[in-house]
Amino acid sequence: MNIKEYKDIYVFCEIRDGKIHDASLELLGEANKLVSGRPNLDYKVVGAVIGNVSDEALEQAGHHGAWKVMNFRNEGITHYSTEIYTTLLSRMIDESKPDILLIPATVLGRDLAPRLAARCDTGLTADATKLEFDPENENSSLLYVTRPAFGGNLFGTIVCENTRPQMTTIRPGVMEPLKSDAAREFTVEKKDVEISGIKELVKVLEVIPKPHKGVDIAKADLIISGGRGIGDNFKILREVADKIGAEVGASRAVVDAGIMEKDVQVGQTGKTVRPKVYIACGISGAVQHVAGMEKSDFIIAINKDPGAPIFKTANIGILGDALEILPLLAEEIERIRQ
Ligand code: FAD
Secondary structure (H helix, E strand, O other): OOHHHOEEEEEEOOEEOOEEOHHHHHHHHHHHHHHHHOHHHOOOEEEEEEOOOOHHHHHHHHHOOOOEEEEEEOOOOOOOOHHHHHHHHHHHHHHHOEEEEEEEOOHHHHHHHHHHHHHHOOOEEEEEOEEEEOOOOOOOOOEEEEEEEHHHOEEEEEOOOOOOOEEEEEOOOOOOOOOOOOOOOOEEEEEEOOOOOOOOOOOOOOOOOOOOOOOOHHHOOEEEEEOOOOOOOHHHHHHHHHHHOOEEEEOHHHHHOOOOOHHHEEOOOOEOOOOOEEEEEOOOOOHHHHOOOOOOOEEEEEEOOOOOOHHHHOOEEEEOOHHHHHHHHHHHHHHHHO
16 A cells, blocks of 8 residues: 555535434544644545435535545445445445545444455444544644543644545544535535445445434533433423523433433533533542533533543633522523523
């Protein structure tokens, strides 16, 4: 492998409900940030889309920062297939030789990326939270990929020096997407591909969407989260949340206790959120929780323990019983609004 032949940053654009998944849009944003920070590499950002998707979806990738959108099409691709996707992307890698390939760490991406890395005999850093080019050498395209390790207590930075592409999966909600801009220039390359020779060991026959319960907390502007200190008193949290138009989140302690559902868990093994305001109630502020909410614009913490680590992350800390303070806070917010 002559790694000098490899160029550009490719982003795997996952399709969800006919549109590009938000997590892929975030990666297009991050890829643009990387290339604009190192103009001497003269890299471009390419989006790779699989399936017979609409022109709107392909344009969506362009409007969010793909300079070129490659779309691999075949009538037979109706659902995600590990084998088909791996084969098509490894063909793309053989032909186009991307230096870097970013894949969202969604359920699909976590299935696809390791298989693809093994097929291409290259390295993969999974679940990254930070990307930067080699800070020591401004002509280098070596990617420094940082990810949490040992339960979030340590961060490791990993490089893939000898093989290409440099592959990484990135947690949804961590990187910033670009604002959609219809004036952005991009090209679309649709390719009809052959899939008849690909042996599928596992075949998805049908996708049954899970009934949608409320708003996805990853997209909420205002979140009130409760932890072990709230126990099974989430009714109070919900009442306050309804009053002020917030979504309710939770720490892993209450999810593990079966009090709240996993899809509202905030943190390293839950969702990454970045609301305008995050109110943490009865949450101690373990690193694994903070990893999922520290990018919120404004953080309010309510805790009985003056030594709780959450106070180090919070913009405002309120010392006391959250179950008494929350209703007062809601009244105050309502008063200010009127
Ligand atoms: P506790 O740590 O028990 O804190 C409860 C807090 O409530 C205390 O600070 C206490 O002073 C306060 N309190 C008690 N009563 C009141 C009251 N009436 N009013 C106000 N304050 C009160 N955790 C996550 O949250 N998300 C994750 O994604 C996650 N992933 C993990 C991944 C790994 C690999 C590991 C090892 C752990 C992970 N954890 C995660 C768990 C994490 O380490 C903590 O155990 C967890 O966040 C603690 O939850 P908590 O703050 O609700 O509970």
